[in-house]
Amino acid sequence: LEDIGRVVLPGYLERHYNIYVDELTRKFFRVNKKTQIEINLYGEGKKNGKEIVILGETKSRIYEGEVKKFLRQISEIAPQIKCEVLKVMFGYLIHPTAMELAKKEGVILVASYQR
Secondary structure, X not given: OHHHHHHHHHHHHHHHHOEEEOOOEEEEEEOOOOOEEEEEEEEEEEEOOEEEEEEEEEOOEEOHHHHHHHHHXXXXXXXXXXXXXXXXXXXXXXXXXXXXXXXXXXXXXXXXXXX
């Protein structure tokens, strides 16, 4: 699923959000001496000429709980990033409860079949 996201998301973000990102990779962020947080889809790009960092998570089925967990992780990582952060989740199924929370919290949800 992560491999599909790495192929689909750059074009999707460009078409729908005017965000240009060359590549999405896996990245680990150290949040304290003992803990690291893995980000499935990390990329640096541009939006309207300004720097932007894409932080993305892949889940087969995205429910409200997965969005909440992702937001907790982002809140721990965000202080390390010095520019705008774009939060994205990619999966096969997106449940309506996830859509409500994601919209409220500014998380872009993308299903594998979306173009």
